[in-house]
Amino acid sequence: MLALCGALAPAPATGGDPSAGRRLAEACVQCHGANGISVMPNAPNLAGQPEIYFADQLRQFRSGRRASEVMTVIAKPLSDRDIDDLAAWYASISIEATLPR
Amino acid sequence: MLALCGALAPAPATGGDPSAGRRLAEACVQCHGANGISVMPNAPNLAGQPEIYFADQLRQFRSGRRASEVMTVIAKPLSDRDIDDLAAWYASISIEATLPR
Numbered sequence: 001m002l003a004l005c006g007a008l009a010p011a012p013a014t015g016g017d018p019s020a021g022r023r024l025a026e027a028c029v030q031c032h033g034a035n036g037i038s039v040m041p042n043a044p045n046l047a048g049q050p051e052i053y054f055a056d057q058l059r060q061f062r063s064g065r066r067a068s069e070v071m072t073v074i075a076k077p078l079s080d081r082d083i084d085d086l087a088a089w090y091a092s093i094s095i096e097a098t099l100p101r
Numbered sequence: 102m103l104a105l106c107g108a109l110a111p112a113p114a115t116g117g118d119p120s121a122g123r124r125l126a127e128a129c130v131q132c133h134g135a136n137g138i139s140v141m142p143n144a145p146n147l148a149g150q151p152e153i154y155f156a157d158q159l160r161q162f163r164s165g166r167r168a169s170e171v172m173t174v175i176a177k178p179l180s181d182r183d184i185d186d187l188a189a190w191y192a193s194i195s196i197e198a199t200l201p202r
Contacts, residue, residue, distance in 0.1 A: 018201065035198040035200055036198055037149075037196070037198050038150075038151050038154070040151070041151045041152070041153040041154065042151070042153050042154050042157065043151070043154060044145070044150055044151070044154050045146070045149055045150055045151075045196065045198075047196070047198035048138075048146055048198065049139075049145055049146055050139050050141070050142045050143065050144070050145070050146075051142070052142040052143050053139070053142065053143050053144060053145050056143065060168075065168060066167060066168070067161075067166060067167070092201045093198050093199065093200055093201065094198070094199045094201075095138070095146065095148070095196050095197065095198050095199070096196065096197045096199075097136040097137055097138050097146075097148035097149065097194050097195070097196050098194065098195045098196070098197075099136055099194055100119065100193045100194065100195075
């Protein structure tokens with residue numbers, strides 16, 4: 001029997017614009033997928049991630065506090081607004097998780 | 102109209118045992134949810150994360166390369182086997198992403 005579990009409850013907003021984030025996210029699809037589901041074994045799913053977590057991590061990549069050769073380069077030119085918009089976009093994708101038997 | 106997007110394709114295995122990982126993951130539910138969907142604004146969803154990504158991040162927390170006060174403490178006592186088992190468990194949770202209009 002499959003257990004169908006609830007969709008993500010909305011996280012507190014960072015004030016980003018999901019539509020603007022969606023446009024910026026075109027640069028992310030090659031690794032993170034068009035719907036935020038990873039297409040690379042070493043890249044995470046971003047769909048439905050809590051906005052606050054997402055924005056914090058992207059700022060950590062930008063500052064170098066969180067180490068990643070790829071993500072540091074990608075995050076470098078992003079403004080705080082860009083980061084909040086991207087966070088709002090990915091948080092707006094709802095996800096459902098299904099546990100294995 | 103809602104666009105229903107595909108479930109995660111299985112990532113290459115790290116050789117972990119999802120059943121063992123499920124038991125270990127009982128320590129994770131307070132932040133990451135019983136089904137791997139975050140219940141905290143500053144914690145990520147883990148459901149369906151690619152095994153290789155997941156295991157690498159947990160090793161980074163254990164070594165301190167990825168900074169997190171909470172996760173460093175939690176990852177410290179984990180063996181490589183524990184990490185692979187946890188990676189296998191979370192990867193075994195299938196997810197579906199639904200884009201907003």
